[in-house]
Amino acid sequence: MNGYHTHIFEHHTTPGGVAATWKCKGYTIDGGIHFIMGHRPGTALHELYHELGTAQANRFVDMTTYGRFIDETSGRSVEVTQDLNRLADDLKSFSPTDARVIDQLIAGARAMKGLDMSEAGMSKPPELVG
């Protein structure tokens, strides 16, 4: 992008690093990136994606559910969702005795809500973050 002449050396047999996909015994193992943060216009990370061309090449979809955990014995499941009231209720229905700790967890998540991760140190090298 900046006109430098570069050589890239890769010691693995395939490129991709830790975000690679590979075949094994008939399965495709997708060990790669499943979500990215900072895709909203106006954030520093979005500007970076734009500069690299990926913001224009991709359509970003907001995730509402991060993961779903299933207890195979009982079949009950809990979704880690951005609806923090629902998450708190679901966790408490699993384990009412943990209500106090669950409230602390949810309070922590609320405190993080709306935080621009790129302003929280991800747009700078660690040694430049206060």
Ligand SMILES: Cc1cc2nc3c(=O)[nH]c(=O)nc-3n(C[C@H](O)[C@H](O)[C@H](O)COP(=O)(O)OP(=O)(O)OC[C@H]3O[C@@H](n4cnc5c(N)ncnc54)[C@H](O)[C@@H]3O)c2cc1C
């Ligand atoms: C299972 C998993 C899920 C992830 N999910 C997400 C996600 O959803 N969202 C997200 O944002 N991030 C995610 N990450 C993190 C993200 O994948 C990595 O932070 C990112 O891919 C790192 O890229 P990199 O190029 O810096 O390093 P790497 O991918 O580690 O690449 C380093 C490359 O350098 C090569 N190399 C190492 N030493 C040498 C050498 N001496 N000579 C030549 N080549 C060398 C390696 O073989 C490798 O190809 C995930 C990571 C993992 C493992």
